[in-house]
Amino acid sequence: MIARSEPPALLDLMKEVRACRHCAGELPLGPNPVLSVSSRATLLIVGQAPGTKVHNTGVPWNDPSGDRLRQWLDIDREQFYHDPRIGIMPMGFCYPGKGSSGDLPPRPECAPKWHQALLLHMPRLAMVLLIGQYAQRHYLERDRLSLAERVKSHPRNDYFMPLPHPSPRNRRWLSQNPWFESDVVPVLQHRVKQLLM
Numbered sequence: 001m002i003a004r005s006e007p008p009a010l011l012d013l014m015k016e017v018r019a020c021r022h023c024a025g026e027l028p029l030g031p032n033p034v035l036s037v038s039s040r041a042t043l044l045i046v047g048q049a050p051g052t053k054v055h056n057t058g059v060p061w062n063d064p065s066g067d068r069l070r071q072w073l074d075i076d077r078e079q080f081y082h083d084p085r086i087g088i089m090p091m092g093f094c095y096p097g098k099g100s101s102g103d104l105p106p107r108p109e110c111a112p113k114w115h116q117a118l119l120l121h122m123p124r125l126a127m128v129l130l131i132g133q134y135a136q137r138h139y140l141e142r143d144r145l146s147l148a149e150r151v152k153s154h155p156r157n158d159y160f161m162p163l164p165h166p167s168p169r170n171r172r173w174l175s176q177n178p179w180f181e182s183d184v185v186p187v188l189q190h191r192v193k194q195l196l197m
Helices: 008-018 052-059 064-073 078-082 111-117 134-138 145-155 168-176 181-196
Strands: 043-046 086-088 127-131 162-164
Touching: 008 111, 043 134, 064 078, 064 168, 064 181, 111 134, 127 134, 127 181, 134 145, 134 168, 145 162, 145 168, 162 181
Parallel strands: 043 086, 043 127, 127 162
Antiparallel strands: none
């Protein structure tokens, strides 16, 4: 999911990322790094880790969580997957396995190993969506805020924008925090529209 017109250094880095076998022994379905970045990206989506459907298809956010995320962003699948101004870089690039209450957390090796190198190839970024607690813990100063407090209090015009995970498992959180869809989502849609005009 990267154009051949990208700079050779980014193409080489992407080959290296896709060939990564660093934690192969820990992955129940084996390595299959899933991400999509471009040197033209102005919006970066930093999520958690692929689920089984994304692992099997190799297409990021290709599941019900992705459907809800695209609704929040007010963009369709065509633009989401083919607009080089949209980058997708999860905290863990491979499916981490099943836990007692859903998928396991992203493997801790991915972000320290690859994120900084990839970010250096995205100089036009103007907004980074931090989806879920793992991305927020990595990129924001550590705080003792709950997810709701962090999302509600974070400046809406900041480079980073923390969001809840759009998973169907988060229905309860969304119903308990209706301000998110009434107050935050319209601001998010407006900012995304400005970036992708």
